[in-house]
Amino acid sequence: MPELPEVETIKNELIPHVVGRRITGVNLYWENMVLVPSASELRARLTGQKIVSVSRRGKLLIFGLASGESSIIHLRMTGSLLIMPALAEPEKHVRAVFKLDNGTAIHFYDPRKFGKMWLVRDVESVIGKLGMEPFDPSFTPEYLAGIMSNRTAPVKVILGEQSLIAGIGNMYADEALFAAKIYPLRPGKSLSGAEIKRLHRSIRNVLDAAIANKGASVQDYFRPGGETGTAHYDFKVAHRGGKLCPVCRTPIKRIAVRQRGTYFCPKCQREMPR
DNA sequence: CCCGGAACCTGAAGGC
DNA sequence: TGCCTTCAGGTTCCGG
Numbered sequence: 001m002p003e004l005p006e007v008e009t010i011k012n013e014l015i016p017h018v019v020g021r022r023i024t025g026v027n028l029y030w031e032n033m034v035l036v037p038s039a040s041e042l043r044a045r046l047t048g049q050k051i052v053s054v055s056r057r058g059k060l061l062i063f064g065l066a067s068g069e070s071s072i073i074h075l076r077m078t079g080s081l082l083i084m085p086a087l088a089e090p091e092k093h094v095r096a097v098f099k100l101d102n103g104t105a106i107h108f109y110d111p112r113k114f115g116k117m118w119l120v121r122d123v124e125s126v127i128g129k130l131g132m133e134p135f136d137p138s139f140t141p142e143y144l145a146g147i148m149s150n151r152t153a154p155v156k157v158i159l160g161e162q163s164l165i166a167g168i169g170n171m172y173a174d175e176a177l178f179a180a181k182i183y184p185l186r187p188g189k190s191l192s193g194a195e196i197k198r199l200h201r202s203i204r205n206v207l208d209a210a211i212a213n214k215g216a217s218v219q220d221y222f223r224p225g226g227e228t229g230t231a232h233y234d235f236k237v238a239h240r241g242g243k244l245c246p247v248c249r250t251p252i253k254r255i256a257v258r259q260r261g262t263y264f265c266p267k268c269q270r271e272m273p274r
Numbered sequence: 275c276c277c278g279g280a281a282c283c284t285g286a287a288g289g290c
Numbered sequence: 291t292g293c294c295t296t297c298a299g300g301t302t303c304c305g306g
Contacts, residue, residue: 001299032282059300076300078284093284112283114300153277162301170299258278260299 002075003059004134004167005210005231006221010081011056013224017083018063018100022050025099033095033110036118036126045119046071046098058130058166062123070123076114078220082107111220131164134203139165141193141200148196151188156257158188159203168203171216171238174263176202178237183269184255184262195273209234237263 002010026046031039049071053064061081063071073081086103095115096108108115118126131147132139147164148155159165159173168176177184179202182195191199215221215229218239222228232239236246241254245265253266 003300074300077298111285112299114283116301151276157277160300259280261297 001077003169006215007056007059009215015054018051022101024101027097030095034117042119057127069121072118072126074116078112079110079115080222083224130166141197144200145196148188154185155188156184170260174238175206183271
């Protein structure tokens, strides 16, 4: 599922295909995906617009338009944006098609229908509540310590709160906690200064490595050209329940944290450290 | 404000 | 073979 490294990859690979292109037609097959404005108004206002930029904030893709408006897309769990020939018949799970002026089209492929879309003049109205970008220089161990302090919620849950840190989801939270040797259910406020430093470094290392591998294709993630990513080959714990820890050969455990599959090594990530 | 659980969705996988 | 249940998880909403 697209988290920061996957959305970053999609953004990078969409740019050469769409920047400078004009949208010549919009077909919507699942109108509930449009949050703002109405589906029919989005269709009308998007048609004819020129795309001037593509950027990422957290897990959101932002298409800057020549009018000054922005179209924003959240792929949620199973969404992909695929570059297709203009005449290609939309596959069963394609929820929207954006035709471009160069004989191609973007197909919004989303089996689970969780993806969302906005067309707004004020980008802040959509991204305004997002927290720090993990690669922002202001994302420091001190910032991480600040958001963990006074929290009894599991550190795994806090890592995934988009209003605090933007872009981390279920799999990269597990990977970062493994790299930092921290048990996922530890209360946020229980982390020591040394653990905060390790976690801070691990978050950046894990995300950086995943971007270098063009994202992780564990379920329905496809890049705009239809290719998968390879970051999941490097996963140490995420989605590896029952397999052996690459560090100590202990079987990886799977538990549910807030109804989410959570994978960790019971030996490398002790409930009570030391 | 904080915490935990349900709902939204559909396809895959497992049980009998 | 086929029906039924469970699971997957990003985000929002709701109750305590």
